[in-house]
Amino acid sequence: MAYAFVCFPAFAQVTISCSSPSWGVAARPRxxxxxxxxxxxAPEAVAxxxxxxxxxxxxxxxxxxxxxSLDRALPLRHPERLLASMRYSLLAPGKRVRPxxxxxxxxxxGGEESTAMPFACAVEMLHVMSLVHxxxxxxxxxxxxRGRPSNHVVFGEGVAVxxxxxxxCFAFAHAAEATAGVPPMRVLRAVAxxxxxxxxxxxxxxxxxxxxxxxxxxxxxxxxxxxLHKTARLLEAAVACGGIIxxxxxxxxxxxxxxxxxxxxLFQVVDDVLDVTRTSxxxxxxxxxxxxxxxxxxxxxxGLEKARLLAEELAAKAEEELQGFDRNRARPLRHLxxxxxxxxx
Amino acid sequence: MAYAFVCFPAFAQVTISCSSPSWGVAARPRxxxxxxxxxxxAPEAVAxxxxxxxxxxxxxxxxxxxxxSLDRALPLRHPERLLASMRYSLLAPGKRVRPxxxxxxxxxxGGEESTAMPFACAVEMLHVMSLVHxxxxxxxxxxxxRGRPSNHVVFGEGVAVxxxxxxxCFAFAHAAEATAGVPPMRVLRAVAxxxxxxxxxxxxxxxxxxxxxxxxxxxxxxxxxxxLHKTARLLEAAVACGGIIxxxxxxxxxxxxxxxxxxxxLFQVVDDVLDVTRTSxxxxxxxxxxxxxxxxxxxxxxGLEKARLLAEELAAKAEEELQGFDRNRARPLRHLxxxxxxxxx
Numbered sequence: 199m200a201y202a203f204v205c206f207p208a209f210a211q212v213t214i215s216c217s218s219p220s221w222g223v224a225a226r227p228r229x230x231x232x233x234x235x236x237x238x239x240a241p242e243a244v245a246x247x248x249x250x251x252x253x254x255x256x257x258x259x260x261x262x263x264x265x266x267s268l269d270r271a272l273p274l275r276h277p278e279r280l281l282a283s284m285r286y287s288l289l290a291p292g293k294r295v296r297p298x299x300x301x302x303x304x305x306x307x308g309g310e311e312s313t314a315m316p317f318a319c320a321v322e323m324l325h326v327m328s329l330v331h332x333x334x335x336x337x338x339x340x341x342x343x344r345g346r347p348s349n350h351v352v353f354g355e356g357v358a359v360x361x362x363x364x365x366x367c368f369a370f371a372h373a374a375e376a377t378a379g380v381p382p383m384r385v386l387r388a389v390a391x392x393x394x395x396x397x398x399x400x401x402x403x404x405x406x407x408x409x410x411x412x413x414x415x416x417x418x419x420x421x422x423x424x425x426l427h428k429t430a431r432l433l434e435a436a437v438a439c440g441g442i443i444x445x446x447x448x449x450x451x452x453x454x455x456x457x458x459x460x461x462x463x464l465f466q467v468v469d470d471v472l473d474v475t476r477t478s479x480x481x482x483x484x485x486x487x488x489x490x491x492x493x494x495x496x497x498x499x500x501g502l503e504k505a506r507l508l509a510e511e512l513a514a515k516a517e518e519e520l521q522g523f524d525r526n527r528a529r530p531l532r533h534l535x536x537x538x539x540x541x542x543x
Numbered sequence: 544m545a546y547a548f549v550c551f552p553a554f555a556q557v558t559i560s561c562s563s564p565s566w567g568v569a570a571r572p573r574x575x576x577x578x579x580x581x582x583x584x585a586p587e588a589v590a591x592x593x594x595x596x597x598x599x600x601x602x603x604x605x606x607x608x609x610x611x612s613l614d615r616a617l618p619l620r621h622p623e624r625l626l627a628s629m630r631y632s633l634l635a636p637g638k639r640v641r642p643x644x645x646x647x648x649x650x651x652x653g654g655e656e657s658t659a660m661p662f663a664c665a666v667e668m669l670h671v672m673s674l675v676h677x678x679x680x681x682x683x684x685x686x687x688x689r690g691r692p693s694n695h696v697v698f699g700e701g702v703a704v705x706x707x708x709x710x711x712c713f714a715f716a717h718a719a720e721a722t723a724g725v726p727p728m729r730v731l732r733a734v735a736x737x738x739x740x741x742x743x744x745x746x747x748x749x750x751x752x753x754x755x756x757x758x759x760x761x762x763x764x765x766x767x768x769x770x771l772h773k774t775a776r777l778l779e780a781a782v783a784c785g786g787i788i789x790x791x792x793x794x795x796x797x798x799x800x801x802x803x804x805x806x807x808x809l810f811q812v813v814d815d816v817l818d819v820t821r822t823s824x825x826x827x828x829x830x831x832x833x834x835x836x837x838x839x840x841x842x843x844x845x846g847l848e849k850a851r852l853l854a855e856e857l858a859a860k861a862e863e864e865l866q867g868f869d870r871n872r873a874r875p876l877r878h879l880x881x882x883x884x885x886x887x888x
Contacts, residue, residue, distance in 0.1 A: 277743075331708060360682070363742075367738045368742050370715045374734040375731075397713050397716060406705060
């Protein structure tokens with residue numbers, strides 16, 4: 199399938215090499231960066247018995263500050279219906295994985311949390327707006343999101359379209375305006391990063407190809423194109439923006455980028471696994487949706503156990519990208535990769 | 544109606560004072576900047592017989608370069624359906640009034656056209672994305688735009704939503720990344736300007752209030768709130784961004800802002816007039832739409848002749864804001880105001 203060679207530039211940068219026979223990267227060795235050892239040959243990256251870290255508490259504290267910042271950034275004001283719709287989705291309880299990644303990456307390279315907070319908020323706004331639009335009847339037609347009725351169910355389709363658009367605008371305005379104490383060049387670079395990650399060469403490319411492939415049999419290469427764009431690209435940008443704002447060196451930004459991309463793919467593999475193993479109540483969204491729609495998923499292509507193994511391998515690969523950073527400062531991102539690999543909803 | 548006092552901050556900055564008895568600003572003198580003379584008492588701003596300028600040629604040349612830049616910035620690539628949808632609307636023949644305003648404002652304050660081109664393109668992308676989403680069945684349900692079938696009629700609703708979103712992302716990424724030779728602080732300020740102009744405190748606020756008021760009787764204050772947000776705010780930002788990128792002084796940016804806002808209101812008053820006086824063929828979009836929908840318009844509220852007079856007064860007011868700038872360099876913006884006042888479609 200020549201498609202992958204021409205159209206999958208992001209995919210070609212994935213550096214994972216592992217033993218799964220259906221892993222589609224091996225056919226394109228020249229486009230790959232040097233292969234790294236997979237989980238099975240790198241046991242030191244799998245378990246660190248002494249690496250104690252209360253990730254749950256870390257995540258909860260960061261998420262609380264993100265929630266506070268989002269709430270303060272977007273108070274209810276006129277026109278109330280629009281603002282209420284924006285706030286309904288933006289402030290819905292969530293794990294805030296993406297903004298926490300931004301904050302953690304900024305701190306990893308020596309930056310302060312507060313300087314990265316506007317970008318962390320912007321990343322979440324862009325994520326949430328993509329969910330609001332995805333759920334629309336003319337796209338995924340999903341009536342349940344984060345355990346509550348979707349935005350358009352509550353506010354109507356027209357307002358949901360506009361609330362998504364308004365979150366979009368606000369994300370960029372907020373990132374550009376509220377980021378303080380950072381050289382403007384860095385802020386600009388991070389703004390461009392967010393724009394590219396969410397647009398026609400990022401998230402939306404994945405979304406469109408995903409819809410085009412609905413009901414069709416696709417192979418691992420196309421499945422990975424979809425996930426690397428639809429899910430991983432924004433996670434990559436979330437981490438990269440944190441690094442850029444925190445003043446990371448070029449090579450550090452690239453390592454953070456690869457970490458984010460790998461974690462993004464991991465996120466989706468786990469999502470696919472959860473879709474077949476969990477109930478709607480546990481997930482807070484419609485379960486078994488992919489299967490019902492005849493969508494290709496990792497468990498469908500490689501079986502449930504191999505998909506779980508792939509998740510382990512990706513988690514190990516993500517951890518490897520963090521080597522070279524200060525080990526102590528890297529703990530949150532290291533444990534976040536493990537958390538994403540082992541989450542239950 | 545207390546609504547206007549609380550919710551219409553942009554409205555309160557309009558500095559027009561004129562003799563129309565139904566002009567609703569006079570009731571809030573403390574929130575107004577010093578009143579300026581209206582057209583009838585400032586004949587020198589109405590007609591300049593010796594001020595010859597080939598606006599048609601100027602506009603055509605600028606629009607051609609904007610078209611070229613848009614075409615180059617967004618080539619057709621994978622995923623083709625998404626890009627084709629974006630290009631279908633973005634490259635549809637249009638007058639490019641907003642980007643021309645950006646370029647003209649930049650040159651007015653001594654900047655070079657090329658430095659403002661990425662922002663000119665971004666302004667057009669944001670304008671076009673708002674049209675694509677406005678036309679959706681769940682919002683304005685309009686099947687004709689710029690003389691051609693609307694985006695969702697050709698590409699389907701889902702793709703139209705995503706193409707609009709992708710234009711949105713690209714606008715910000717392009718403005719942030721492609722602007723060269725300008726201090727990053729200026730670029731950042733202009734990015735924030737665009738985000739605010741198109742979001743919940745700008746264009747979308749006007750859009751939502753417009754929809755909420757459909758089928759209701761509204762007064763001039765609400766009508767002006769709608770137009771100052773839905774139409775004028777982006778025109779204001781187009782001009783302000785040109786000034787900011789060109790290195791305008793603070794006070795110059797404010798004057799440009801007022802010029803843009805006045806021209807924006809003018810644009811809408813003329814639009815309302817054209818809606819009742821022109822055919823769909825002449826307009827390139829559905830004519831008589833406002834009337835059919837029972838929408839409040841300027842002609843409906845004040846009669847056709849008074850609406851025409853208001854347009855003249857706004858054109859004169861816009862020209863007055865240009866006094867103090869180099870008279871020669873201000874010619875394009877001066878004539879643009881007249882052109883908008885006297886356009887036929």
